[in-house]
Amino acid sequence: MFRLSPLLRHRAAFALLPVVALVATGCDAVKKLPFVGTKATPAPPVVRASVAPPPPPQIDYAKVRPNELGKIPVVMYHDIGGIPPKREDGLHRSVAAFEQDLKLLYDAGFRPVNMGDVLAGKIDVPAGKSPVVITFDDARESQFRLTETATEQRIDPQCGLGVLQAFHKKHKDWGLKATFFALPKGPKTADAFKQVGKGDEKLQYLVANGFEIGNHSLNHRDMSRMTPAQIQAEIGGAHNSLMTAAPEAKIAVVALPMGKFPKDKANLKYLTAGTADGKSYAYEGAMLAAYRPVDSPFNKAFDPLRMERIAPYDKDPNGLRNWIVKLSASSGGRFVSDGDAQTVSYPQGEQAQVNTARIEKAGLRTNPYVPFGGTSGAKPIVGAGDDSPAKADTPKPIVPAQ
Numbered sequence: 265m266f267r268l269s270p271l272l273r274h275r276a277a278f279a280l281l282p283v284v285a286l287v288a289t290g291c292d293a294v295k296k297l298p299f300v301g302t303k304a305t306p307a308p309p310v311v312r313a314s315v316a317p318p319p320p321p322q323i324d325y326a327k328v329r330p331n332e333l334g335k336i337p338v339v340m341y342h343d344i345g346g347i348p349p350k351r352e353d354g355l356h357r358s359v360a361a362f363e364q365d366l367k368l369l370y371d372a373g374f375r376p377v378n379m380g381d382v383l384a385g386k387i388d389v390p391a392g393k394s395p396v397v398i399t400f401d402d403a404r405e406s407q408f409r410l411t412e413t414a415t416e417q418r419i420d421p422q423c424g425l426g427v428l429q430a431f432h433k434k435h436k437d438w439g440l441k442a443t444f445f446a447l448p449k450g451p452k453t454a455d456a457f458k459q460v461g462k463g464d465e466k467l468q469y470l471v472a473n474g475f476e477i478g479n480h481s482l483n484h485r486d487m488s489r490m491t492p493a494q495i496q497a498e499i500g501g502a503h504n505s506l507m508t509a510a511p512e513a514k515i516a517v518v519a520l521p522m523g524k525f526p527k528d529k530a531n532l533k534y535l536t537a538g539t540a541d542g543k544s545y546a547y548e549g550a551m552l553a554a555y556r557p558v559d560s561p562f563n564k565a566f567d568p569l570r571m572e573r574i575a576p577y578d579k580d581p582n583g584l585r586n587w588i589v590k591l592s593a594s595s596g597g598r599f600v601s602d603g604d605a606q607t608v609s610y611p612q613g614e615q616a617q618v619n620t621a622r623i624e625k626a627g628l629r630t631n632p633y634v635p636f637g638g639t640s641g642a643k644p645i646v647g648a649g650d651d652s653p654a655k656a657d658t659p660k661p662i663v664p665a666q
């Protein structure tokens with residue numbers, strides 16, 4: 265059974281977080297780290313009917329079997345390090361368990377992307393690999409801790425970010441990507457990541473190094489019964505504070521505290537658009553707490569306002585370990601990339617699930633294919649008794665009308 269109650273206790277756990285400075289055991293200095301994040305890709309060109317589109321990806325369709333309408337796991341972390349409670353609660357992950365999660369995901373063919381990339385349809389992972397989003401909630405100190413000497417600040421290798429960076433060093437094709445749903449410094453709240461005076465610098469470091477900042481409200485309150493003004497004060501207030509701290513941030517998504525949605529459906533619109541203190545915010549989506557993978561943004565089933573996440577349980581059937589197994593099965597239905605971020609490939613039989621409007625909005629091409637054939641691409645199916653030879657050996661892209 266899925267245990268929800270520990271997640272609901274999450275606010276209390278957050279309030280009790282101790283502020284502990286750990287001793288650095290050696291890793292990169294903050295200011296000396298090379299830029300390893302993927303640079304922002306320019307907007308894709310609009311494909312018009314009069315211009316011949318680029319060919320579809322030349323991959324072995326029978327082997328790769330791309331399915332870019334499939335499911336994407338979004339993993340939700342809170343505290344990294346320390347000794348987790350005996351009864352796992354989905355909120356505490358030891359460093360060893362977090363490293364093991366990353367290794368299991370890596371070995372199962374997952375590669376990280378940011379949540380904003382999913383919402384924008386910019387899912388850039390190699391052919392045959394699957395996207396995963398690593399998220400951290402609350403901007404807890406255990407996610408990003410600095411230790412200082414007289415001359416430098418080092419990222420603690422035992423914090424969430426330190427573990428990610430070490431994993432990237434060992435596995436270069438695991439990019440430095442993650443989304444931090446950060447609680448910002450406010451009138452009643454401490455610095456992001458809790459080390460006094462370092463919140464802004466940390467948020468700026470994350471943005472400069474390819475990570476993403478998400479909104480998690482200002483005061484981490486249950487929004488289910490809030491008025492429109494209260495919701496906008498929480499989300500817009502957090503937006504303004506985060507943008508003041510890290511002006512280069514591109515905030516695209518909000519994660520609702522404790523996964524609580526406004527009960528009044530008329531108020532849902534304030535999750536993604538509103539105004540606070542004279543400044544507006546406009547987001548692409550909203551996230552819940554648990555407990556299933558999200559649909560591909562190219563699938564009609566995708567609901568950007570109700571995106572779920574997966575908690576890092578070892579034993580729970582709805583926990584991360586079990587989802588890795590389920591999504592790795594041949595019937596798991598996970599998103600498998602064709603290796604071309606401009607093309608959305610899927611087996612031809614899935615046509616009814618295609619979210620054409622979203623794909624066109626993102627400036628991408630669709631590429632339905634028949635999942636048989638060799639290295640030159642999918643081969644068309646020829647009807648029984650049809651003597652005419654197959655004419656094409658590559659799938660034909662559908663180009664939007666002018």
Ligand SMILES: [Zn+2]
Pocket residue numbers: 274401402480484521522
């Ligand atoms: Zn939270």
